[in-house]
Amino acid sequence: MKRILPLLVLLATLCLSVTAARAEDTLAAVKQKGVLVVGVKNDYRPWGFIDPSGQIVGLEIDLAREIADRIGVKLELVPVTAVNRMEFLRQGRIDLIIATLGDTPERRKVIGMIEPNYFAGASNVLAPKSAGLKSWADLKGKKLCAVQGAYYNRRVAQLYQPDMVVFPAVPDGMNALAAGNCVGFLFDDTLIESTLAGGDPKWRDYDMPLPSEDPQLWAMGVRLEDVNAPFGKLLSEMSTEWLKSGHILDLEKKWGIKPSPYLQEMRDKLAAK
Amino acid sequence: MTHLSVLCKPRRLPAIRAPLAWPGLPVGVALAFVASVAWAQAGAAVRPGPIEAILRWGPLIFGGFLFNVLTSVLSMTVGTALGAPLGLLLIAPGRLPRGISWAVTQFFRNAPWLVLLFYVMFLLPFELHVGGVTIPLPDWAKAVLGLSLPVAANVAEIVRGALQSIPEPQWSAAAGLAFGRLQTIRLIILPQAIRRMLPPWMNLYAILTMATTLISIVGIQDGLTITRAAISSDARPEMMLPLYLFLLLLFFVYCYPIARATLALERRLLVRG
Numbered sequence: 001m002k003r004i005l006p007l008l009v010l011l012a013t014l015c016l017s018v019t020a021a022r023a024e025d026t027l028a029a030v031k032q033k034g035v036l037v038v039g040v041k042n043d044y045r046p047w048g049f050i051d052p053s054g055q056i057v058g059l060e061i062d063l064a065r066e067i068a069d070r071i072g073v074k075l076e077l078v079p080v081t082a083v084n085r086m087e088f089l090r091q092g093r094i095d096l097i098i099a100t101l102g103d104t105p106e107r108r109k110v111i112g113m114i115e116p117n118y119f120a121g122a123s124n125v126l127a128p129k130s131a132g133l134k135s136w137a138d139l140k141g142k143k144l145c146a147v148q149g150a151y152y153n154r155r156v157a158q159l160y161q162p163d164m165v166v167f168p169a170v171p172d173g174m175n176a177l178a179a180g181n182c183v184g185f186l187f188d189d190t191l192i193e194s195t196l197a198g199g200d201p202k203w204r205d206y207d208m209p210l211p212s213e214d215p216q217l218w219a220m221g222v223r224l225e226d227v228n229a230p231f232g233k234l235l236s237e238m239s240t241e242w243l244k245s246g247h248i249l250d251l252e253k254k255w256g257i258k259p260s261p262y263l264q265e266m267r268d269k270l271a272a273k
Numbered sequence: 274m275t276h277l278s279v280l281c282k283p284r285r286l287p288a289i290r291a292p293l294a295w296p297g298l299p300v301g302v303a304l305a306f307v308a309s310v311a312w313a314q315a316g317a318a319v320r321p322g323p324i325e326a327i328l329r330w331g332p333l334i335f336g337g338f339l340f341n342v343l344t345s346v347l348s349m350t351v352g353t354a355l356g357a358p359l360g361l362l363l364i365a366p367g368r369l370p371r372g373i374s375w376a377v378t379q380f381f382r383n384a385p386w387l388v389l390l391f392y393v394m395f396l397l398p399f400e401l402h403v404g405g406v407t408i409p410l411p412d413w414a415k416a417v418l419g420l421s422l423p424v425a426a427n428v429a430e431i432v433r434g435a436l437q438s439i440p441e442p443q444w445s446a447a448a449g450l451a452f453g454r455l456q457t458i459r460l461i462i463l464p465q466a467i468r469r470m471l472p473p474w475m476n477l478y479a480i481l482t483m484a485t486t487l488i489s490i491v492g493i494q495d496g497l498t499i500t501r502a503a504i505s506s507d508a509r510p511e512m513m514l515p516l517y518l519f520l521l522l523l524f525f526v527y528c529y530p531i532a533r534a535t536l537a538l539e540r541r542l543l544v545r546g
Binding site for chain 1: 329330332333336395398399400491492494497498501502503504505506508509510511512513
């Protein structure tokens with residue numbers, strides 16, 4: 001008991017002291033530390049995933065590396081999930097989120113989103129051709145597989161009232177679809193296209209029968225006070241360059257993602273200026 | 274979580290009738306493993322099969338598994354260091370220490386492990402500022418602390434149960450020989466009780482080892498997280514079963530001997546006791 005009580009007191013005080021302020025400028029702090037700590041996905045191919053040597057690789061990791069190179073510091077990658085990434089950022093565990101983070105009004109209250117947005121996806125459904133889906137309304141009352149934490153889940157559930165079956169990760173949902181546990185798999189349209197184009201015989205009798213809906217911008221996430229600070233400005237500048245030069249389109253090609261309409265549109269718009 | 278329910282039962286020495294050398298279980302697990310590999314192989318005539326997947330990802334997953342083992346050893350050490358004095362206090366003569374230690378034990382023994390883990394992970398900051406000194410609190414340290422709290426409570430109960438199982442005449446005889454209370458515990462009761470503590474303590478350790486996979490839910494890169502990431506990275510959902518079974522087999526190979534040794538110890542105790 002003598003050992004437990006102080007521990008409990010310590011725990012309680014720690015709980016209160018978590019919100020300790022970190023007021024210093026992040027860019028200066030990063031330069032001083034000599035390392036940029038970026039929260040990325042490691043289970044979301046091809047944006048962020050691991051290779052057999054344990055390295056995290058992917059499109060978003062390429063972007064993170066370019067930022068670290070520009071600042072002139074080393075890059076440290078921290079695998080995050082949809083559950084903990086914003087908390088890590090607020091705590092200061094990471095300096096920046098590049099982890100398939102959807103830019104929503106609710107999230108903007110908690111963290112800062114870098115504009116222009118570096119990517120935009122839309123939602124669609126991967127389904128067997130035999131399912132005969134014609135419109136989103138056909139999903140009503142049918143079992144629809146989805147991945148936990150995806151931003152489009154709630155909207156689809158409310159609008160079209162399918163019976164949502166939610167899985168913790170992409171492979172689990174895909175397995176359930178292949179096993180016939182649901183009529184379709186709700187996912188990013190670019191990823192569905194890439195899966196279908198991948199040539200895996202397993203998906204030969206599947207297609208993407210519905211029009212893509214609900215375009216969703218992705219953003220790099222920073223702490224709220226960093227948006228208008230030097231760190232946020234630098235990121236915004238780099239994002240503009242990437243979009244204008246079509247750099248992310250090149251990266252899409254490198255990682256086997258179909259060119260996304262948002263990136264083409266942004267390139268043309270920025271080039272016209 | 275059903276395996277944790279074992280902890281809630283009243284602790285006593287079981288009458289062991291199960292033969293010690295029962296080969297059925299390991300053989301069954303091995304068969305299931307082979308069958309799943311064969312099943313996944315059947316659907317993958319063109320692309321590399323599950324054997325290749327296990328060879329490719331095996332070293333990485335094994336590294337993650339070693340992290341689970343390390344976490345279990347550290348949690349058990351911390352949990353025992355906290356739980357042993359707590360167990361002594363449970364049979365202390367004073368009403369106050371007994372009451373407080375009882376409350377602490379009951380709280381941590383009857384709270385879900387995962388919930389305790391969440392509290393410790395998300396309430397503790399990633400670094401502590403104590404008077405200008407920054408103490409980093411890495412995720413693994415927080416996970417060890419989170420797991421050692423329920424372990425401590427269970428160790429306390431093991432200690433209390435073993436001490437109380439020593440027949441009362443031993444106490445009165447010691448008192449008759451003018452031993453003090455602490456002397457009695459140290460010289461007479463503990464040496465007899467430790468033998469009785471060992472089997473349930475080892476049992477608790479085996480359960481803890483398997484429970485360490487809980488830390489994957491809070492984003493720590495343990496064996497389970499890495500296995501999941503590996504499955505996602507190959508974009509081969511059908512590799513899920515073989516890779517999970519590989520991880521399962523690692524845990525089994527580690528925990529089964531502990532279970533066997535526990536049984537052997539209990540049996541020896543039964544013969545002599």
